[in-house]
Amino acid sequence: MPVRFRDRKDAGRLLGRRLEFLRRQDVVVLGLPRGGVPVAAEAARALGAPLDVIVVRKVGVPFQRELAMAAVGEGGVVVVNDRVVGLAGVDQEDLEQGERREQAEVESRVRYLRGDRRRIPLTGRTVVLVDDGIATGSTARAACAVARALGAARIVLAAPVCAREAARQLADDADELVCLQVPRDFGAVGQFYVDFRATEDDEVIELLERAARSQAGAAE
Known part of the structure; x- marks a missing residue:
């Protein structure tokens, strides 16, 4: 047990x-x-x-947000799952828009939680x-x-x-x-x-x- x-x-x-x-x-x-x-x-x-x-954020496929096509972290780090992007037929504009949206959330949370520490x-x-x-x-x-x-x-x-x-x-x-x-x-x-x-x-x-x-x- x-x-x-x-x-x-x-x-x-x-x-x-x-x-x-x-x-x-x-x-x-x-x-x-x-x-x-x-x-x-x-x-x-x-x-x-x-x-x-x-602090990480998943970038979801536009029509199925729970399916991650990329992940972003602080410092502008982006890790793209090319397989998911290809299978879902996501174009570059939608991918980049999602990345920017989630990156902004990451940076906001990092600033709040860590403050001025590096x-x-x-x-x-x-x-x-x-x-x-x-x-x-x-x-x-x-x-x-x-x-x-x-x-x-x-x-x-x-x-x-x-x-x-x-x-x-x-x-x-x-x-x-x-x-x-x-x-x-x-x-x-x-x-x-x-x-x-x-x-x-x-x-x-x-x-x-x-x-x-x-x-x-x-x-x-």
């Missing part, structure tokens, strides 16, 4: 223990906002690694992407693609719980998938938590600021 986590902090502590094998590597931990950030904060603390967010460089580093749970894997897949485009040398996708089908499909997107539970019966991420109340922006901002102060102090 699947174990239920008390809350995201509890799940993050347990996930951090599982990720101990990365402790002495050049690691950056990236949380997927909002719910992934409290989990990521605990994992980063366990690894003594810097914490940041990775993005932590990923080039040549091991990037640990953390969410509070993975259901379909579509957002995680987009995050892997964007992190790779931003220069990550190795991507470890980590979550307390992941649907079995998503875990199978994500094997080609990340270099390693670390999940505490991959249950056969998966309805929703929230069923694996006792407390799964929504994570607010203020909590995300506070966790990022606290992690930045901690890293600055360790560097002195």
